[in-house]
Amino acid sequence: MRVVIAEDLALLRDGITRLLRDNGMEVVAAVEDGDALVDAVERERPDIAVVDVRLPPGFTDEGLRAAIEARRRVPGTAVLVVSQYVEQVYAVELLADGQGGVGYLLKDRIADPAEFVDAVRRVAAGGSAMDPEVVGQLLARRGRASPVADLTPREREVLSLMAEGRSNAAIAAHLVVSDGAVEKHISNIFGKLGLGSADGGHRRVLAVLAYLGSG
Amino acid sequence: MTISRANPLARLGEGATYRQLAHVASALVLGPAWLVLLVVGWSVGVSLTVVLLLGxxxxxxxxxxVRFCAQAERSLANALLDAGIPRRQPPExxxxxxxxxxxxITDAASWREQAYLMARFAGGVPLASLVLGVIWAGLAALTAPAYYMVGDGIELGIGRADTLPEALALMPAGALxxxxxxxxxxxxxxxxxxxxxxxxxxxxxxxxxxPAPMPRDLRRRALAIHAGVVAGIGGVLVAIWALITPGGYFWPAWPMISLAVPFAVHALVLARHPIGTGARGRLRALxxxxxxxxxxxAFLVAVWALSTPGRYFWVIWTILAASLPVAxxxxxxxxxxxxxxxxxxxxDTLTATRAGAVDAQAAELRRIERDLHDGAQARLVALAxxxxxxxxxxxxxxPETRALxxxxxxxxxxxxxxxxxxxxxxxxVVLTDRGxxxxxxxxxxxxxxxVEIDADPGARAPAAVEAAGYFVVAEALTNAVKHSGATSVRIAVSRRGPWLLVRVADDGAGGADPEGSGLAGLRHRVEALDGVMTVTSPPGAGTVIQVELPCGS
Known part of the structure; x- marks a missing residue:
């Protein structure tokens, strides 16, 4: 798997590079700012770009803008954005194009290498990886008038895990229930939220995220 | 010491009267001396300074x-007039x-001293002449018969006593x-x-x-006004000259000296070293x-006295020209x-410096956040x-190692x-890039x-205003959750003309103390931006915190 990394702090850039190489990925470019990221993506056509939100020169959201621009220029490029803080507006903007292959994680998640590498693989494969904190913010945003308020606590839990990008099996393992029970919860959730058929895979997750991210 | 005003004879016997007389009479000697000192000192000093800096x-x-003479005059006034003027302390x-x-030059007291020395000449000499003249006339009249007996008649200035009866008749007048x-x-x-x-x-x-120094722009304006007044009066003088005696002797030069010297002192010395601000500073400047x-x-009077004494007293025009700006x-x-x-x-200064302080503080906070992000936070992530x-x-x-x-x-x-x-x-950071x-x-x-939010995602306001709004909401939310037990919060952000309105309302227990540390801190923050914060928190009826912040547009 070919990876481009955009991170201005050398310490983290080297760390992430090492982490991904140790896990059998090929880091084809490690750049320091947004313009270089867009160039590298156009040149290298990587499977995934791991991007820090905050890059020079403004140190605000240059990484996010560059990631969205790279996806626009090279459609289908998977993007995993890492950030010191999670901001739901960033998540909503990332999800806005309705395509798969996006992830948005706190930088902290790098501290758990196995999970981080798993998230990189999932996103590169066209899935998604949303930080639990982002999902929490998106759910909270819906307010009391939303159908989300009608979900049972268990259904909310399943919805959160689904939104993080986890598979049915992973959800079942996490909640210590059977796959069938998870399927049942999911169809209940989709019914309550008025979403179309739950046809499995990452499209299901996208539907949930699009629902949470919209208005 | 009280002097009876009713009894002239008592006054005649008072030593004080003779001491006072001595002081009045001293002007005849000291006045001209001071005049010479000042006129010669200034004219030689200034002209040599202009030419060679020797002055x-x-x-x-x-x-x-001047300092010494003024001190001498103080002692004299204290001794002869019981003036009770304190000594002037020499500079440390x-x-x-x-x-x-x-x-x-910038010391008002030194100018007052010089004014006194000049007054000893300008006022003191005529006064002494008058007083001594009257006494002389009285004495002469009183002693007229003696003169008559000694000589053959006496010239009194006010009349002639040629005969003894005439001389005797003058005696009571002299006594009176x-x-x-x-x-x-x-x-x-x-x-x-x-x-x-x-x-x-x-x-x-x-x-x-x-005293606080005068702000630079005020100093400049004072100088500009002065220049305008000088130019205006000078222009009028030249116009009069051109109308009345065109091509003739350029007499406006003299009044112009009288206008230009104060202006030159103002421009060269006082504009850079102002006397100070406040009522006292302005009085000293005057x-x-x-x-x-x-x-x-006084210098021009001397010029007149030395060049054209007794002739037309043209100095009246220079005095008039100098008096107008002073007036x-x-x-x-x-x-x-x-x-x-x-x-x-x-x-204006306070407003600008306060805004500067607020901006500087906001910039400093952004810098600290950035340093944390690039430094400790990154290192901790790498460590983890x-x-x-x-x-x-x-x-x-x-297992022990793994646990560690x-x-x-x-x-x-x-x-x-x-x-x-x-x-x-x-x-x-999101505040900076997303509002x-x-x-x-x-x-x-x-x-x-x-939480329900009613806010326009695209609306932006100045950074300091957004930061204040943000921290108001953060504090209000914390209070709602921690202290008031609220079950819902509504936040509204709207723009009303030049004002940004932020309103946070919860359905909690109310009774929040607007002077509590958290809210008081917010109030200071809001007020530093000229904003207004109101807290409505009746017990049992929720809390509404509203701030209005000027956005300067």
């Missing part, structure tokens, strides 16, 4: 001389020549005049004493703190102005115009990552979380209470 020591010497340390001169003389002396001495007290009383000791005008015209200055000071302008300037990788490779290690690494890993992750919350509390609505959205997302 500076002469001017410094003049300053010393001897400054350099230029510095000392500058201090002397002499009896009235103590009153005349008393009046003259009172005037002298008052003049001495006004002009010679040294300033009170150095103020504990130097004194210096008047003092310079007096000196210049305008006096009216300006008396009308308190300076107070208002100074206050307006002060308010290394520990995480180490943990995965330690699957075969002894697990703990270290957890601590590192907790430290990251804590540091993130801290950095976010210092300055939320208040987005930042409030994140706050609401992290809140354990349902």
């Amino acid at each position: 500076l020591p002469i001017l410094a010497g003049l300053a010393e001389a 340390r001897r400054p350099s020549l230029l510095r000392g001169l500058r201090a002397w 005049v002499l009896l009235l003389c103590p009153w005349l002396v008393y009046l003259a001495a009172s005037a002298s004493r008052a003049t001495a007290r006004v002009l010679l009383t040294p300033p009170p000791g150095q103020p504990a703190h130097r 004194q210096v102005h008047a003092g310079i005008a007096v000196i210049v015209n 305008a200055h006096a009216i300006w000071v008396a009308a308190g115009r300076g107070d208002r302008e100074e206050m307006a300037a002060r308010i 990552m290394d520990l995480g990788m180490a943990r995965e490779r330690l699957s075969d290690a002894p 690494v697990d703990d270290a890993h957890e601590h590192a992750k907790k430290a990251i979380t804590e540091l993130r919350d801290l950095a976010r509390g210092i300055h939320p 208040l609505a987005a930042a409030i959205g994140t706050l609401a997302g992290d809140s354990s209470v349902p």
Whole structure:
């Protein structure tokens, strides 16, 4: 798997590079700012770009803008954005194009290498990886008038895990229930939220995220 | 010592009357001496300074001389007039020549001293002549018969006594005049004493703190006004000259000297070393102005006396020309115009410096957040990552070792979380790049209470205003969750003209203390931006915190 990394702090850039190489990925470019990221993506056509939100020169959201621009220029490029803080507006903007292959994680998640590498693989494969904190913010945003308020606590839990990008099996393992029970919860959730058929895979997750991210 | 005013004979017997007379009479000697000192000192000093800079020591010497003479006059006034004027303390340390001169020129008290020395000539000599003349006339009349017997008639100025009866008849008139003389002396001495007290009383000791210097733009404007007045009067004079005596002797040169010298002192010295602000500073500036005008015209009087004595007293025009700016200055000071302008300037300065302080503080907070992000936070993430990788490779290690690494890993992750919350509390980055609505959205997302937000995501306001709004919402949300037990919060952000309105309403217990540390801190923050914060929190009916912040557009 070919990876481009955009991170201005050398310490983290080297760390992430090492982490991904140790896990059998090929880091084809490690750049320091947004313009270089867009160039590298156009040149290298990587499977995934791991991007820090905050890059020079403004140190605000240059990484996010560059990631969205790279996806626009090279459609289908998977993007995993890492950030010191999670901001739901960033998540909503990332999800806005309705395509798969996006992830948005706190930088902290790098501290758990196995999970981080798993998230990189999932996103590169066209899935998604949303930080639990982002999902929490998106759910909270819906307010009391939303159908989300009608979900049972268990259904909310399943919805959160689904939104993080986890598979049915992973959800079942996490909640210590059977796959069938998870399927049942999911169809209940989709019914309550008025979403179309739950046809499995990452499209299901996208539907949930699009629902949470919209208005 | 009280002097009976009713009994002229008692006055005649008072020693005080003769001491007063001595003081009045001393003007005949001292007045011309002071005139010569000042005129020669200034004209030689200034002209040599202009030419060769040699005049500076002469001017410094003049300053010393004036100080010494004024001190002598103080002693004289105290001894003869019971004026009770305190000594003037000499400067604590001897400054350099230029510095000392500058201090002397900008010192209102030194100008008052010079004015007194000039007054001893201009007022004292005529007064002494009058008093001594009257006494002389009285004495002459009283002793007329003796003169008559000694000589053959006597010229009294007021008439001739050619015969003994005539001379005898003058005696009562002389006695009457002499009896009235103590009153005349008393009046003259009172005037002298008052003049001495006004002009010679040294300033009170150095103020504990130097007065604030006059703002630069005010100084410039004062100089510009002065230049305008000088140019206006000069222009009128030239116009009159052109109308009446075109091509003739250019007499406006003399009044112009009288206008130009005070202006030159103002432009060269006072504009750079203002006398100070405040009512006292302005009064001193007026004194210096008047003092310079007096000196210049005394000099011109001397020129007149030396060149065209007894002829047309043209100095009246230079005096008039110098008096107009002084009078305008006096009216300006008396009308308190300076107070208002100074206050307006002060308010402008305070507004600007406060805005600067607020901006500087906001920039400093952004810098601290950025340093944390690039430094400690990045290092902690790298550390946690290394520990995480180490943990995965330690699957075969002894349980104690694994437990240690697990703990270290957890601590590192907790430290990251804590540091993130801290950095976010210092300055939320999303506020800078996405604005208040987005930042409030994140706050609401992290809140354990349902929050409804009504805010325009695209609306932006100045950074300091957005930051204040953000921290108001953050504090209000924290209070709602922690203290009031609210089950829902509504946040509204709207723009009303130039004002940004932020309103946070919860359905909690109410009874919040607007002066509590958290809310008081917010109020200070809002008020530093000229904003208004209101807290409505009746017990049992929820809390509404509303702020209005000016956006300056």
